Amino acid sequence: MTGANPFAPTSLEGRSLASQGVAxxxxxxxxxxxxxxxxxxxxxxxxxGWPGMTxxxxxxxxxxxGAAGGIxxxxxxxxxxxxxxxxxxxPVGVAAAIYLSEYARDNWLTRTINVAIVNLAGVPSIxxxxxxxxxxxxxxxxxxxxxxxxxxxxxxxxPVVIVATRESLQAVPKAFREATWNLGAxxxxxxxxxxLPNSGSGILTGLILVVCRAVGETAxxxxxxxxxxxxxxxxxxxDKTMALSLHLFNVSTQVTNVPRxxxxxxxxxxxxxxxxxxxxxxxxxxxxxxxxxx
Amino acid sequence: xxxxxPSPVAAPPALLTVRNLSIRYGDKVxxxxxxxxxxxxEIVGIIGPANAGKTSFLRALNRMDALVPExxxxxxxxxxxxxxxxxxxxxxxxxxxxxxxxxxxxxxxSIYDNVALAPRLRGVKARSELDGIVERxxxxxxxxxxxxxxxxxxxxxxxxxxxxxLTIARALSQEPELLLLDEFSIAIDxxxxxxxxEVLKExxxxxxxxxxxxxxxxxxxxxxxxxxxxxxxxxxxIATELLFSGGAKDQRTIDYLEGRFG
Numbered sequence: 003m004t005g006a007n008p009f010a011p012t013s014l015e016g017r018s019l020a021s022q023g024v025a026x027x028x029x030x031x032x033x034x035x036x037x038x039x040x041x042x043x044x045x046x047x048x049x050x051g052w053p054g055m056t057x058x059x060x061x062x063x064x065x066x067x068g069a070a071g072g073i074x075x076x077x078x079x080x081x082x083x084x085x086x087x088x089x090x091x092x093p094v095g096v097a098a099a100i101y102l103s104e105y106a107r108d109n110w111l112t113r114t115i116n117v118a119i120v121n122l123a124g125v126p127s128i129x130x131x132x133x134x135x136x137x138x139x140x141x142x143x144x145x146x147x148x149x150x151x152x153x154x155x156x157x158x159x160x161p162v163v164i165v166a167t168r169e170s171l172q173a174v175p176k177a178f179r180e181a182t183w184n185l186g187a188x189x190x191x192x193x194x195x196x197x198l199p200n201s202g203s204g205i206l207t208g209l210i211l212v213v214c215r216a217v218g219e220t221a222x223x224x225x226x227x228x229x230x231x232x233x234x235x236x237x238x239x240x241d242k243t244m245a246l247s248l249h250l251f252n253v254s255t256q257v258t259n260v261p262r263x264x265x266x267x268x269x270x271x272x273x274x275x276x277x278x279x280x281x282x283x284x285x286x287x288x289x290x291x292x293x294x295x296x
Numbered sequence: 297x298x299x300x301x302p303s304p305v306a307a308p309p310a311l312l313t314v315r316n317l318s319i320r321y322g323d324k325v326x327x328x329x330x331x332x333x334x335x336x337x338e339i340v341g342i343i344g345p346a347n348a349g350k351t352s353f354l355r356a357l358n359r360m361d362a363l364v365p366e367x368x369x370x371x372x373x374x375x376x377x378x379x380x381x382x383x384x385x386x387x388x389x390x391x392x393x394x395x396x397x398x399x400x401x402x403x404x405x406s407i408y409d410n411v412a413l414a415p416r417l418r419g420v421k422a423r424s425e426l427d428g429i430v431e432r433x434x435x436x437x438x439x440x441x442x443x444x445x446x447x448x449x450x451x452x453x454x455x456x457x458x459x460x461x462l463t464i465a466r467a468l469s470q471e472p473e474l475l476l477l478d479e480f481s482i483a484i485d486x487x488x489x490x491x492x493x494e495v496l497k498e499x500x501x502x503x504x505x506x507x508x509x510x511x512x513x514x515x516x517x518x519x520x521x522x523x524x525x526x527x528x529x530x531x532x533x534i535a536t537e538l539l540f541s542g543g544a545k546d547q548r549t550i551d552y553l554e555g556r557f558g
Contacts (some may be wrong), residue, residue: 046491107365108365177397180397180401180465182403183390184358184390184395184467185391185413185467185470186389195405196403196405199404
């Protein structure tokens with residue numbers, strides 16, 4: 003049988019097909035534009051900073067306010083700040099998320115808490131810094147120290163920990179909870195045996211977010227515990243410390259006679275710390291997800 | 297076939313007595329003025345169209361209202377001689393009343409841990425005792441032969457029918473006196489449904505069952521007495537044999553049985 007192709011596009015259909023193609027191409031171009039800053043940042047840092055990235059740069063203590071020597075004390079200080087911030091933020095954040103997801107009823111208290119969390123997430127980091135000075139350095143008398151700086155970072159990152167954890171808790175089907183309650187389990191037994199073991203990936207997400215922010219933030223720690231220059235490694239949480247982010251600011255703008263590659267190498271180190279922590283957490287998450295549970 | 301329910305004169309004392317039960321969710325009335333008794337070793341069927349209040353009824357029997365803030369229960373429910381409203385220790389209550397929901401719930405634990413969960417919550421630690429409970433419960437739920445070689449694999453990855461029997465095994469692991477089944481066959485195939493029905497007939501020797509079902513014929517096969525719920529009211533409760541031999545008194549029951557609505 004011959005005849006007109008029944009699927010030949012009408013003129014209207016032809017126009018929609020054409021605009022469909024234009025739309026797809028347009029969105030693709032805009033998305034590709036995103037790659038420019040991402041590749042640009044990494045590219046510049048690699049080109050400019052790589053020559054400075056030597057083992058001795060990482061392992062030597064800085065000299066001459068950072069113009070010479072390495073970044074060992076800043077690197078170690080950043081690890082201290084991040085680790086202590088995690089130790090403070092994770093338990094508090096997870097506990098709050100458990101309360102909000104598993105216990106809280108929908109009343110004014112819960113709504114107030116939710117508004118507070120959203121607002122806390124929107125507070126600029128410099129304001130967190132001032133809060134940290136008042137609350138931790140002076141009121142709790144931690145002094146200018148790792149502890150005060152990490153607590154400030156912890157307060158700042160709490161909202162993301164809470165939200166990420168709460169979402170992963172709520173992703174555990176309600177049917178599991180009801181089934182466990184109906185076996186005579188208390189809420190806590192249900193949380194401990196069923197809900198928490200199945201929301202590990204969300205807790206890990208919270209962890210990643212804390213690490214990223216804690217490693218990168220400058221303002222909150224420079225008021226509360228990070229110092230311009232210090233050749234000693236911290237001995238405990240009440241010591242002051244150098245930190246990579248603040249060090250980057252200093253060698254870029256405050257110190258004279260810094261070799262050109264040093265700021266780039268510091269920035270590259272900063273990014274590598276964040277990326278490696280992320281990679282680790284993502285690998286953990288894939289392993290958790292790999293075990294399909296339902 | 298199931299024999300007719302015992303005549304009222306010879307009725308043994310009820311295990312569960314429900315008087316004037318009403319349930320509201322906020323402003324919405326789900327159930328009104330329901331009276332119903334469940335006797336020892338009896339299967340009571342509850343039939344009726346959607347939104348008749350059948351599921352709410354089961355939820356009230358299990359004191360689910362304590363977990364659902366907007367659920368408001370009025371009336372008297374007496375179980376094992378105690379008014380349920382006076383029971384503070386709901387955890388003990390829930391271990392004496394087992395529940396099986398419409399959709400099978402295999403908890404994301406191993407098959408063994410699924411069944412051992414409730415005994416463990418009650419403090420049973422000895423491996424041999426747990427082994428015994430797990431095997432007995434799985435046997436009673438007609439699942440043992442299919443899973444005895446892979447008790448360590450995940451219960452949540454079993455097939456639907458197996459998960460539903462796992463759910464029943466879990467409910468049986470605490471030796472309940474009353475088992476509440478809410479449209480247990482909705483998500484499983486007819487062959488598995490018949491197997492579970494056989495299981496229920498066996499279980500009747502040991503406990504009482506309230507069976508909410510959309511399948512009129514399922515109530516006919518299993519229940520000694522059947523209640524017909526409609527629009528939040530219990531229209532009538534009657535010996536199943538009588539119901540299916542044209543003994544229903546209410547025209548709405550007859551209409552429902554003949555498929556004129558619902």
